[in-house]
Amino acid sequence: xxxxxxxxxxxxxxxxxxxxxxxxxxxxxxxxxxxxxxxxxxxxxxxxxxxxxxxxxxxxxxxxxxxxxxxxxxxxxxxxxxxxxxxxxxxxxxxxxxxxxxxxxxxxxxxxxxxxxxxxxxxxxxxxxxxxxxxxxxxxxxxxxxxxxxxxxxxxxxxxxxxxxxxxxxxxxxxxxxxxxxxxxxxxxxxxxxxxxxxxxxxxxxxxxxxxxxxxxxxxxxxxxxxxxxxxxxxxxxxx
Numbered sequence: 001x002x003x004x005x006x007x008x009x010x011x012x013x014x015x016x017x018x019x020x021x022x023x024x025x026x027x028x029x030x031x032x033x034x035x036x037x038x039x040x041x042x043x044x045x046x047x048x049x050x051x052x053x054x055x056x057x058x059x060x061x062x063x064x065x066x067x068x069x070x071x072x073x074x075x076x077x078x079x080x081x082x083x084x085x086x087x088x089x090x091x092x093x094x095x096x097x098x099x100x101x102x103x104x105x106x107x108x109x110x111x112x113x114x115x116x117x118x119x120x121x122x123x124x125x126x127x128x129x130x131x132x133x134x135x136x137x138x139x140x141x142x143x144x145x146x147x148x149x150x151x152x153x154x155x156x157x158x159x160x161x162x163x164x165x166x167x168x169x170x171x172x173x174x175x176x177x178x179x180x181x182x183x184x185x186x187x188x189x190x191x192x193x194x195x196x197x198x199x200x201x202x203x204x205x206x207x208x209x210x211x212x213x214x215x216x217x218x219x220x221x222x223x224x225x226x227x228x229x230x231x232x233x234x235x236x237x238x239x240x
């Protein structure tokens with residue numbers, strides 16, 4: 001479900017070693033410790049607008065994620081509403097029905113560019129990805145009252161688009177507070193796309209992604225659309 005979350009995937013050559021930086025190294029260490037945690041609950045909202053910027057679809061849902069009796073990570077839809085109408089039962093039968101992009105269209109640009117967004121599923125802080133990340137430190141900023149260093153980076157994820165972004169790391173301990181991402185180039189059916197991830201520590205002190213938002217516009221199923229979406233994550237657990 002979280003992969004489809006984005007249904008989103010959007011080349012520079014990888015360098016042998018990413019530049020060493022103390023704050024960035026601390027962020028990588030946090031990902032090494034907490035990067036495999038899974039959110040036990042996701043609250044999702046998709047809003048879709050037409051070419052005249054009129055809201056034409058408003059979709060809300062909540063998903064519970066858990067380890068089932070066989071030890072596998074599973075999910076179930078707690079509720080789903082589309083334009084105020086309860087669609088929980090039909091969404092449970094067809095989970096992909098909530099995708100703002102609609103079902104895959106064989107032979108379409110959506111189908112041929114389907115792997116572009118997959119790079120967004122890889123974190124620039126993943127220790128295994130560091131040889132594919134180039135970065136440069138920038139100015140100091142303040143994120144939610146916390147002093148942070150801004151970093152620009154490029155991440156060659158192996159997808160058909162390079163992930164280009166900005167990350168804000170807390171000066172105190174290197175904790176990533178916010179990451180803003182774009183794709184170069186964007187997939188053929190997408191004109192604009194941006195994604196923002198917000199991070200915090202949970203009640204147990206673990207570093208987790210608490211909110212991911214994205215905005216995009218383009219021609220989906222031959223119709224001009226703009227999409228806004230938000231994913232709120234909570235109740236993280238270790239899958240094993």
